Amino acid sequence: MGFDASSLPVFPWDRLEPFKRRASAYPGGLIDLSIGTPVDPTPEVIQAALQAAADSPGYPATVGTAALRQAITDHYRRCRGVPDLPEDAILPTIGSKEMVAQLPSLLGLGAGDVVVHPTVAYPTYDAGACLAGATPVPADSPEEIPAGLRGQVRLVWLNSPGNPDGQVASIERLDGWTRWARQAGAVVASDECYAGLAWEEPWASAGIPSLLDPRVAGGSLAGKLALYSLSKQSNAAGYRAAWLAGDPELVGKLTGLRKHMGMIVPGPIQAAMVAALGDDSHVAGQRQIYAARRSVLADGVSQAGYVLEGSGAGLYLWFTTPDRQDGWRTVEDLASLGILVAPGAFYGEAGNPYVRMSLTGSDRDVAEAAARLTGA
Ligand SMILES: Cc1ncc(COP(=O)(O)O)c(C=O)c1O
Numbered sequence: 001m002g003f004d005a006s007s008l009p010v011f012p013w014d015r016l017e018p019f020k021r022r023a024s025a026y027p028g029g030l031i032d033l034s035i036g037t038p039v040d041p042t043p044e045v046i047q048a049a050l051q052a053a054a055d056s057p058g059y060p061a062t063v064g065t066a067a068l069r070q071a072i073t074d075h076y077r078r079c080r081g082v083p084d085l086p087e088d089a090i091l092p093t094i095g096s097k098e099m100v101a102q103l104p105s106l107l108g109l110g111a112g113d114v115v116v117h118p119t120v121a122y123p124t125y126d127a128g129a130c131l132a133g134a135t136p137v138p139a140d141s142p143e144e145i146p147a148g149l150r151g152q153v154r155l156v157w158l159n160s161p162g163n164p165d166g167q168v169a170s171i172e173r174l175d176g177w178t179r180w181a182r183q184a185g186a187v188v189a190s191d192e193c194y195a196g197l198a199w200e201e202p203w204a205s206a207g208i209p210s211l212l213d214p215r216v217a218g219g220s221l222a223g224k225l226a227l228y229s230l231s232k233q234s235n236a237a238g239y240r241a242a243w244l245a246g247d248p249e250l251v252g253k254l255t256g257l258r259k260h261m262g263m264i265v266p267g268p269i270q271a272a273m274v275a276a277l278g279d280d281s282h283v284a285g286q287r288q289i290y291a292a293r294r295s296v297l298a299d300g301v302s303q304a305g306y307v308l309e310g311s312g313a314g315l316y317l318w319f320t321t322p323d324r325q326d327g328w329r330t331v332e333d334l335a336s337l338g339i340l341v342a343p344g345a346f347y348g349e350a351g352n353p354y355v356r357m358s359l360t361g362s363d364r365d366v367a368e369a370a371a372r373l374t375g376a
Contacts, residue, residue: 007130012123012346019335026338028372031365033297033358034340036163036315038235040289040362043282046234049275053268060267062259064092064243068270071277072243078280080195080210088248089221091255092265092273095240096193096229100124103189103225104132104155106257107250114149117157119350120165122191125157126348138348142180153186161194161208161313164347164356168203168313171215178217178224186223187250193229193242196283197290200312208313212246221247232315233283234276241265241273290315293359293366300370301357306330309354317357318344324353331355337372 016034024030063069069090076082093099101124104115110133117125119138129136134154139145145153156177160169169177174190181188190211198204209216211226229242244251258264265273276282297317298308306319321330327343334341334355341358344351361369370376 007133008127012342016331016340016342019331020340022332023335023338023340026336028338028368030338030340031361031369031372032340033361033365033369034342034356036232036358036360038232038237039360040235040286042235042238043276043279045279045282046236046239046272046276050239050268050272053271056267058267060264060270062091062264063255064090064265065267065270065274067274068092071274072245075277076210076212076245079207080212081207082210082212082214085212085245086221086248089245089251091244091251091258092270093227093242093244094263094265095231095237096191096227096242096244097124098263099227099242099244100157100191101128101131104128104134106254107155107187109134109154112152113154114145114152115155115157116145116153116186118159118162118167118348119144120162120344120347120354121157122159122163123346125159125191129155138350142177150184153181153184156181156186156188158188158190158211160190160192161197161203162310163194163314164316164342164344164351164354165310165318166199166312166314166316167310168198168208171209171213174209174211174213174216178211182217182223187225187247188223189225189227191227193227193232194314195228196233196287197315198313199291199294203313223247223250225250230273230276233286235286236272236276239269239272241269241276289363290359293361293363296366296370297357297359297361300373304373315359317359318354319357320344320353320355327352327355339369339372 069087073085076085113134115129115134126136178188195208225246231237308319310318331343341355344354
């Protein structure tokens with residue numbers, strides 16, 4: 001049986017359109033903070049590498065060039081506390097969203113299999129499970145999985161720092177889930193695309209732990225997959241530049257399938273990724289830019305009487321009202337100020353009383369949004 005498109009929910013952002021129209025009617029114009037799409041220029045070093053690699057007549061390798069694989073292992077050693085990732089543990093992906101959506105299918109999951117994802121989560125974990133015909137189950141700990149379904153779990157998604165709520169998984173938490181998944185016969189996949197954006201301690205000093213960290217479950221890569229993306233850290237969402245890394249046996253199987261499918265990161269993008277990964281200074285600079293925007297927006301939101309929760313890392317502010325009103329009402333209230341945010345309900349039932357505000361506005365828009373929030 002092919003997949004059943006009707007099992008997918010309506011694409012959530014289509015439901016924001018009426019609020020976007022309303023916000024656009026505000027005299028000063030729309031400030032759209034509903035989507036985490038970078039707005040600052042792609043760094044020159046990355047653009048130059050892309051241009052220099054424009055002559056690309058042959059097919060690129062699905063596993064990536066040797067230079068890219070080396071750049072990724074170097075990145076894990078320098079930035080993520082993973083000293084010796086083997087070369088055959090890496091698979092470039094065309095952005096990470098496609099891999100989030102396809103992983104359950106590529107792992108061969110289907111009817112009767114359970115895919116666990118966080119209770120407040122990026123909607124593509126659920127969509128990917130549905131595309132495979134598997135059953136998505138929201139749970140933040142193994143105990144939250146209904147007892148009758150625990151034996152059917154084949155994939156556990158973790159997302160740290162979390163979209164939308166900015167929660168960070170500690171080494172202990174990563175370790176606990178991995179050990180549980182191993183005994184359940186499940187793969188554990190950690191989506192770490194906001195790992196460069198830690199704001200609060202201890203993560204700001206220690207860094208966001210990776211699932212591939214040697215302290216997680218005895219350091220063995222068995223059953224572990226981690227996803228990372230250059231979309232946010234390098235303002236390169238348009239490049240679709242990302243990868244998956246982890247258990248070499250699983251990575252080998254996924255690579256074999258993707259060779260058949262032609263799911264290959266274009267050669268010039270691979271070259272641009274090498275340049276991006278070789279230059280940590282633009283990453284640090286962008287981080288500073290988001291830190292400043294975050295502080296302006298967090299002050300504005302708090303002064304307007306909203307209550308921030310989580311939000312200690314990642315690209316978003318996650319907040320509610322003191323009486324925890326329905327998130328759609330907060331969307332409406334903010335749309336009346338010309339500010340568009342995403343309702344927490346987009347991220348699961350547990351997200352309902354919250355809204356998500358992205359830090360990806362220009363400095364001007366961020367200052368203007370704060371002014372509107374505080375009535376300044
Ligand atoms: C949690 C999470 N995973 C994956 C993605 C996809 O990122 P990309 O496909 O640009 O790599 C996003 C994008 O916002 C995200 O928030």
